[in-house]
Amino acid sequence: MAFSRCLACMEKLSPGTSVCPSCGSPVPCPPNSPDSLPPGFVLEKYIIGREISRGGSSITYRAFDRQLETVRCIKEFYPLFSRRRRDMSVYPMPGEEPRFQRELAHFQREAQLLSALSDRHVARIADVCDKLDMNGSSYVVMEYLDGSTLDTYIRSLKHGLPWESARDIMVSVMDTVSSIHQQGILHRDISLNNIFLLRDGSVRLIDFGSAETMDTAQRFSEAAWPSSKKFYSPPEQVLCRSQGPGTDVYAAGVCMFKLVAGGFPHDWKAGMPLPSLRSLGFSVPPLYDQVISRATQPEREKRYATAAEMLRALKAIAFPPPAPPPKAPPQPHTYKTILWIIVLLSFVSIFLIWRGLQGSSVPDGGQSLSQQSESVSREPDASVAFTMETPAPSNGLKNHLIPGLTDAFPADFPDLKPAEPPQLGREEY
Numbered sequence: 001m002a003f004s005r006c007l008a009c010m011e012k013l014s015p016g017t018s019v020c021p022s023c024g025s026p027v028p029c030p031p032n033s034p035d036s037l038p039p040g041f042v043l044e045k046y047i048i049g050r051e052i053s054r055g056g057s058s059i060t061y062r063a064f065d066r067q068l069e070t071v072r073c074i075k076e077f078y079p080l081f082s083r084r085r086r087d088m089s090v091y092p093m094p095g096e097e098p099r100f101q102r103e104l105a106h107f108q109r110e111a112q113l114l115s116a117l118s119d120r121h122v123a124r125i126a127d128v129c130d131k132l133d134m135n136g137s138s139y140v141v142m143e144y145l146d147g148s149t150l151d152t153y154i155r156s157l158k159h160g161l162p163w164e165s166a167r168d169i170m171v172s173v174m175d176t177v178s179s180i181h182q183q184g185i186l187h188r189d190i191s192l193n194n195i196f197l198l199r200d201g202s203v204r205l206i207d208f209g210s211a212e213t214m215d216t217a218q219r220f221s222e223a224a225w226p227s228s229k230k231f232y233s234p235p236e237q238v239l240c241r242s243q244g245p246g247t248d249v250y251a252a253g254v255c256m257f258k259l260v261a262g263g264f265p266h267d268w269k270a271g272m273p274l275p276s277l278r279s280l281g282f283s284v285p286p287l288y289d290q291v292i293s294r295a296t297q298p299e300r301e302k303r304y305a306t307a308a309e310m311l312r313a314l315k316a317i318a319f320p321p322p323a324p325p326p327k328a329p330p331q332p333h334t335y336k337t338i339l340w341i342i343v344l345l346s347f348v349s350i351f352l353i354w355r356g357l358q359g360s361s362v363p364d365g366g367q368s369l370s371q372q373s374e375s376v377s378r379e380p381d382a383s384v385a386f387t388m389e390t391p392a393p394s395n396g397l398k399n400h401l402i403p404g405l406t407d408a409f410p411a412d413f414p415d416l417k418p419a420e421p422p423q424l425g426r427e428e429y
């Protein structure tokens with residue numbers, strides 16, 4: 001039976017549809033990059049869809065599990081030094097066979113690590129659903145995450161996030177990092193590119209391509225898979241020295257900075273202490289800066305010793321006390337009472353004046369009194385306007401929390417404006 005779904009978004013299509021009503025993609029789906037698997041390619045029980053991303057060692061696709069009728073994400077091992085045959089199998093370029101085999105084994109280990117973590121129910125990672133070794137390559141099938149990486153999200157905003165949102169994100173991330181460490185694994189590639197923001201506002205840590213067991217990473221040796229990312233990697237990682245929990249702590253501190261600042265200062269180089277956000281004009285509590293400063297110390301011993309310790313410090317960054325409730329405006333019934341007194345007094349005055357002037361005819365005076373009474377009768381409207389314009393008592397942080405970010409993504413995510421961000425470099429690695 002023909003596959004009657006849009007290969008871009010995997011939603012069902014009615015026969016004869018030329019544009020997908022769900023995602024607007026043309027039907028049939030446009031091709032992927034020339035050397036990627038084409039949309040519609042069958043990989044056992046999975047149908048390959050749109051290419052999501054291409055990295056140095058893999059290509060990521062949206063896919064569909066025909067048995068479970070679920071959208072999946074498939075990451076294919078496809079390093080830069082490989083090519084694809086007509087039957088879509090993958091082979092190394094001439095002379096690259098040993099390297100290909102080494103990196104393939106590393107890719108398969110990433111899948112194993114990730115599925116071991118999924119099996120042990122480490123929350124907030126993309127669960128591995130399946131692993132395939134075929135076509136001369138290897139494939140990891142993961143739950144499909146609907147959203148975007150934080151890096152992409154911040155670029156779309158063109159500024160950082162309010163510190164409260166950044167803190168909430170980092171609490172989730174460090175909670176996950178802490179449980180990964182407890183399982184004896186270092187991530188070693190924590191960056192805004194590898195933190196995924198879902199539509200519901202929750203976050204997931206992805207990309208375990210550089211992960212190592214603590215044992216391997218702690219030993220000073222090249223046995224640890226060489227990996228470092230500009231800006232995010234601490235000196236011991238760049239220099240391929242002994243690594244430990246502090247290595248992930250450093251990268252997390254850099255994430256905290258970039259989440260609020262939206263970029264890095266032009267004159268800052270990784271390994272130098274990051275300037276305080278407050279000194280750059282960002283409105284953050286002093287403790288937020290202090291956590292970044294401690295996490296990003298060049299010497300590992302000066303950082304938080306564990307992810308759990310950094311998590312506690314993050315949780316201790318207090319939200320400001322709720323704004324005092326605005327001074328209550330006079331209640332409408334007070335105005336009504338005043339109005340009635342004024343109206344009554346007006347009548348009494350009119351009566352007294354009328355009595356005093358009885359017998360004489362003063363038409364102009366009568367006219368002016370009625371105008372006076374009319375002007376008094378406008379008072380209640382004014383009071384209503386005042387009541388409505390009075391600001392509602394602040395509900396404090398709720399306005400800044402992540403669920404508010406995520407009604408839709410990315411174009412229609414609400415644009416949360418940080419307090420007057422200064423212009424920073426937006427260099428990327």
Ligand SMILES: Nc1ncnc2c1ncn2[C@@H]1O[C@H](COP(=O)(O)OP(=O)(O)OP(=O)(O)O)[C@@H](O)[C@H]1O
Nearest residue numbers: 053055056057058060073126142143144145207209
């Ligand atoms: N489970 C998932 N669901 C949806 N999209 C995903 C998922 N995992 C990864 N992605 C997307 O694919 C992109 C690349 O994934 P990942 O970070 O794992 O690989 P990479 O950095 O390109 O890989 P490598 O470093 O191996 O070349 C991510 O930035 C994200 O946009």
Ligand SMILES: [Mg+2]
Nearest residue numbers: 055193194207
């Ligand atoms: Mg990545």
